[in-house]
Amino acid sequence: MDRLDREILGILQQDARISYRDLGVRVGLSANATADRVRRMRKDGVILGFTVVVDPAADTRGGLVVFIDLTLRQDVTNEEFEQRVARLPRITEVVHVTGEYDYLVRARVADAPALDALLRRLKRETGVAQSSTRLALRSANTP
Incomplete structure (x- = not known):
């Protein structure tokens, strides 16, 4: 990776939807x-994918945003x-973490019944032994 690759990565981290034309203008390339550089970085595993991050407070789809801590069964x-979890709908992010949960x-x-159904599916279909759920009340936009 050279200076241009790092510059491209920095811009993509701020705006993953930028066009190649606009990105090229910003870094001085066609x-x-x-x-070509973005494709190479994806092929080399530098860029793993593109994600859209939505502030729950700004999201107009309604419903509940939930955070579920999970412990897996030993088997x-x-x-x-x-x-297995990648096949379930409604899940927007899965993070392997340290600490009490996996x-x-x-x-x-x-709504609450949909949350109950999701928790039941997690336990039945993905091998979850224990869960603890928190609801997002609002997003605190801090600098």
Whole structure:
């Protein structure tokens, strides 16, 4: 990776939806040269993917944003859990964490019954032994 690659990464971290043309203008390359660099960084594993982050307070879809701490059953591997949980709807993020729990899951559900259904599916289909759920009340936009 050179200076231009690092500059491209910095811009993509701020705006992953920027066009190759606009990105190229900002770093002084053509759109094609910029696209080639981004493709190479994806192929090399520098860029793992593009994610859209939405502030729950600004999201107009409604429903509840929940954070679920999960502990896996002893007979379930991390790889098995991650493959299974990827198939479930409503889950927006899954993070392997340190501490008392194995994973932190972020999800958006319509209401309490939908949350109950999601928790039951997590336990039945993904190998979760224990969970602890918190609701997002609002987003504190801090600098």
